[in-house]
Amino acid sequence: MSEPILSTSEEQLEKISGFLDGELTQQEAQKISLLIETDQEYKQLYDELSMMRYEVQSLSLQEQELEHLDRLFKEPVAKISRIFGFALIAISAVFIIGLTFFKIFSNPDIGMLEKLLVGAVGSGSLLLLFSVLKQRISSAKNDKYKRVKI
Incomplete structure (x- = not known):
């Protein structure tokens, strides 16, 4: 009998975050990918984290664009x-x-x-x-x- 891969939601968030950032080993990434495909809770966490990651990246791009425009203006x-x-x-x-x-x-x-x-x-x-x-x-x-x- 195998033990659960992730036991707490904090661990789930950490593993999914690592999955999104490409920080997991290939074996861990495959396990998380399978869980995202089969478990609705993991899928929802993955979607939420993906959206947050996209929004944070979008904000940093906007800040970079504003800094660039500010440099041009000055x-x-x-x-x-x-x-x-x-x-x-x-x-x-x-x-x-x-x-x-x-x-x-x-x-x-x-x-x-x-x-x-x-x-x-x-x-x-x-x-x-x-x-x-x-x-x-x-x-x-x-x-x-x-x-x-x-």
Whole structure:
């Protein structure tokens, strides 16, 4: 009469975990494989451990991806590119709005109401642009969440 291969659920978890990690001998792995195929309790434990293992590996991959993105984001070339890109967009927006003001306000064929409406939209756009620039510059210096990783 042979004795049971595993006597406690802790041993079951340990053996199934070893099976999943490839740490068992060939003979032990075959026994566990047979138990997983024939015993519903072992099958359920195996499925649960497999799912947990997959989720843990998935989390570590996500962390690695976030660390990689963080390194790319902090790379000097990327930082300088972002600063110049943002500056170019801001300067271009100011010039486009200024040119539009000049063209509209110097054209006698456009009515005063249209000029006022375009002036209001343009002025609002400039105010919004400057407030965003001011906020970005001040938050870049004092951002308390700068080192927080998601």
